[in-house]
Amino acid sequence: DQQVKQNSPSLSVQEGRISILNCDYTNSMFDYFLWYKKYPAEGPTFLISISSIKDKNEDGRFTVFLNKSAKHLSLHIVPSQPGDSAVYFCAATSGGATNKLIFGTGTLLAVQP
Amino acid sequence: GAVVSQHPSWVICKSGTSVKIECRSLDFQATTMFWYRQFPKQSLMLMATSNEGSKATYEQGVEKDKFLINHASLTLSTLTVTSAHPEDSSFYICSVPREWDEKLFFGSGTQLSVL
Numbered sequence: 001d002q003q004v005k006q007n008s009p010s011l012s013v014q015e016g017r018i019s020i021l022n023c024d025y026t027n028s029m030f031d032y033f034l035w036y037k038k039y040p041a042e043g044p045t046f047l048i049s050i051s052s053i054k055d056k057n058e059d060g061r062f063t064v065f066l067n068k069s070a071k072h073l074s075l076h077i078v079p080s081q082p083g084d085s086a087v088y089f090c091a092a093t094s095g096g097a098t099n100k101l102i103f104g105t106g107t108l109l110a111v112q113p
Numbered sequence: 114g115a116v117v118s119q120h121p122s123w124v125i126c127k128s129g130t131s132v133k134i135e136c137r138s139l140d141f142q143a144t145t146m147f148w149y150r151q152f153p154k155q156s157l158m159l160m161a162t163s164n165e166g167s168k169a170t171y172e173q174g175v176e177k178d179k180f181l182i183n184h185a186s187l188t189l190s191t192l193t194v195t196s197a198h199p200e201d202s203s204f205y206i207c208s209v210p211r212e213w214d215e216k217l218f219f220g221s222g223t224q225l226s227v228l
Contacts (some may be wrong), residue, residue: 104156
């Protein structure tokens with residue numbers, strides 16, 4: 001049972017445009033959500049997170065939106081840069097950010113120059 | 114610089130041998146560390162939670178006798194894949210939570226290939 005889903009395995013965007021990566025979850029107990037960026041053969045790198053008490057969190061070019069009623073979150077990257085090309089994982093947890101994370105299957109983002 | 118050091122980065126072994134993977138927290142002490150596994154084109158799946166000074170907590174479906182976890186100190190956790198088989202070939206990643214700001218740091222991962 002996949003509790004965290006990323007339905008788009010890949011996304012291609014032109015440099016300078018907006019990248020929107022989507023994530024859906026099923027467990028209503030999740031109260032903290034994170035986005036990670038991962039290059040091949042490397043560990044994930046934390047990007048941005050959001051608590052369930054918020055519906056938006058922004059950090060530079062990265063913004064995460066949370067829609068609790070729809071159990072949906074999205075990561076917006078604007079403007080997209082070629083260096084953003086990587087696999088992006090959303091993750092969810094309950095009971096605090098250091099608790100065990102449930103990861104989605106990832107979306108491969110390719111930003112074309 | 115890296116906050117978590119994981120070694121080796123990759124390892125190739127023969128079927129039936131055991132492989133040890135180390136995860137070190139370089140900047141802070143951690144009573145808990147997490148071990149994940151990722152198969153190709155799949156998500157990272159939590160295998161177990163390593164607890165300093167006590168037994169590890171394994172997720173459902175993970176064989177504790179096959180994946181031995183030892184959290185020997187507040188900065189070191191090891192995962193030993195015993196009697197490895199080709200189906201154990203995967204990418205293993207550790208993560209270490211920093212309690213004061215609740216940030217989670219990942220190691221660089223270990224690619225295990227069992228022949």
